[in-house]
Amino acid sequence: MAARSGGDDLRLESVTKQFGPFTAVDNLTLTVPAGSFFALLGPSGCGKTTTLRMVAGLEDPTVGDIYLGQERITSLRPYKRPVNTVFQSYALFPHLSVEDNVAFGLKRRGRKDVNAEVERMLELVELAGFAKRRPAQLSGGQQQRVALARALINSPQVLLLDEPLGALDLKLRRQMQIELKSIQTEVGLTFVHVTHDQEEAMTMADTVAVMHAGLIEQKGAPADLYDNPATTFVANFLGQSNLVEGEIRRAEGDELEVDVQGMTIRVPAERARVHSGKVWVGVRPEKVVVHSEAAATDATNSLPRGRVIDVSFSGVSTQYLVRMPWGQELTVFEQNTGSRPLLHVGDEVDLRWRPEHTFLLDAAQDASAGVQDALVGT
């Protein structure tokens, strides 16, 4: 069906999916470049799996079209699309052996002599010698690799992965993340990976799209999304953020001045999503410098007179919870470099950070969006 790499871009245009009154996917337009590792990230119920199923053909869009290159595949049956899926539950055929499972797709397309390819694929996923086993005799991790092999062997133009690592324990998951990424680089196919684990998405993908309630909140390279989130949801769902209310006082030139509780916070203009009115001033906890004495001279943004109310030591870093004079509690991560002693509960501190680490979001957005989902997702 499809040649190996050098395939086509996957394009979704204005795709909407409604189940009765419920809109699962809302007017989604997206392009996945050929050969990239694309992650669709979001909490459960956000529509990411539904989107994946529409690409696979297991679900029909209510409105909109899906294109593979120039070909419109929206109404094609799943078995006519050069797209394969690795299911969340693996969906291995229990009555077939591992090698029959892996060869299934090839055989349906009329290929007869597939043993060599099956062997090669099993070696790729490090399951050589398991060919005659039945799925019930394999561990979770092994089953997952069979599911991967079964899909990969068909060299689809797009490989869809529906939270494939969800059922694995932490160590195995980390290992599989690395393996998946290296396989993708090696075979050069387009991977679309659906997950609720933000760390997983950021480590594996070239491009991440954060999805919430049927919409894409932001799309881009993991570092861009993390550094400069576009919405409060992305700010809270990817990592953690401190969001403080403020109002823009001056918006001239390439730097904005924001009034936060009487203090002036400076923000480069390109890091502001709005340029007037009320805003959320955001800064990541690890960007905040809290130690009283050695003030980095570049950390010119400052919120003074906070009081440490909690210290959580976790080996690599320490998390401080600091209560500000206006009652809000802000979070600070500090790496335990060992060069300074830890702070104590009750210490008074000033929070400082560099202006280029600030981001400004529209105050109309919900500051708690994405917080609960992120907790559940890990």
Place this chain on the structure above:
Amino acid sequence: MNITLVRAGRWITDHLILFIALLVLLYLFLPIFVVVLMSFDDTADLSYQFSGFTWSNWSDPCSPFGMCDALTTSLQIGLLATIGATALGTLMAFALVRHRFRGRGLANVGIFLPMASPEIVMGSSLLALFVSAGFSGQLGFATILVAHVLFSLSFVVVTVKARLVGLDGRLEQAAMDLYANEWQTFWRVTFPLVFPGILGAALLAFSLSFDDYIVTSFTAGQTETFPLFVWGSARREIPPQINVIGTAMFLISVLLVVALELWRRRGRRAAGA
């Protein structure tokens, strides 16, 4: 010393259950022992007393008049009824589990009703139907067959349904994702996975048919099936060959089950378990 009392008490209760269970099993098998034993009884009419040991019943099983004919009739009806009931019932099971349509709830109840009706009612109503349709003179093989398909049908539906409901729909999605069209998906994934249920249902239908007395007695007319023969002989004299057949039935079924289990195990071993 208190510990030992507690321990003893627990040993008793633990093993009490097993003990009772074994007793019940023995109770279940008591008549079977009698059947096997009495198949060697040297007599023309079975009674509680064992008259003497003989092989002649086994070497000449068809000597009672009409018995082997009745047996053949039962086997034929059993086979045909099994095919009919399994086919119809499997179709119905698929309809009920896989398709959404109005009246599905009603259909479920409707299928349950024959299982809940006493056989007497089923038999007598069928007789009434045949009589009023003018078939009273033609009661026989065909009418028995109709009745047997009828009462087996519900059991087949329930058995296949149970298996079908446990079938993960995502497997069929996976098959279609892997280039199998609807037909291929059915034959390569759905059917093999439902098959044990269908087989079980077929075996159930056969045993229900082969062993049926009540409904058959109403719809048989002059035709004789094996249960009808046994009933008749219970009123006259009971030839020991009946127990020969009974024992044979028992042995064949047990062998069948053992064979199935061995085949299943062998399949697993080949997979490198």
Place this chain on the structure above:
Amino acid sequence: MTTLTRTPGDETAEDPGTPGGRGRWTGYLLLLPGALWLVLFFAVPIGSLVSTSLYDPTGTLETGYRFAFDVGNYIDAISTYAPEFGRSLLYAGLATIFALLLGYPLAYAISFKAGRWKNLLLVLVIAPFFTSFLIRTLSWKLILADQGWVVDSLKFLHVPLSNGRLLDTPVAVITGLTYNFLPFMVLPLYASLEKIDHRLIEAAGDLYASPFQGFRKVTLPLSMPGVVAGTLLTFIPAAGDFINKELLGSPQQSMIGNRIQGLFESGSYPAASALSVTLMVLIVVMVIAYIRRAGTEDLL
């Protein structure tokens, strides 16, 4: 198995088309042959039975039957044969209780104690079934015979027997009923017990329950679906049975099934039909009431 929470990411959307699609029409089509059979050979006959029950009761095979909408048939049936109805329900009820008392320990032992032997034991439970029902019941006739060892032992133990016999007594009939339907009780019980998550019982023990309390408070309630199914599958055929009485009992133990059969044989179709319909209605009503009270939805 007893998961109380939904794992996040459980976004199962609708399944795509299965062969032939999920459409209504395919559904109707598949249903049609079987449904036709049921309607033609079950629904219609029952209807016909009901109408026959309203015939003029004086009709015979010779004189023919006249439809008279004679509800009197029912009144006659119930009043004349009330004892048989009562007896059928009583015998069936007792047999069901005994089957439960005998079957529950067996099912429990197989499920909880058997380990490797589970499958073998299940086969052993079903195996007696492989012999003809009638043949087995005839065996009981031999076992319970007047000079047989059972009767002799009971006499030796001075157990009172009516007339010194076991055959032709209610005891024999009930024994036969219990025996014949025991597997129908054991199998659903087993299925239900199998589904119980053993960690629940461990949790009960952790919370200070003795083994017996653990059984009473955890195992027993959770096995109720099996108990309901088993009692239904035992009671229903037992109530309508007449074979056990014929082979093991005397006319004094007549059950309603025997009467119905007798009336059909003698050609009194209207009366027989009325009795049949009454029996059926009785059973269906009891079943529905029982299911309602026991509250199991997935019986069907």
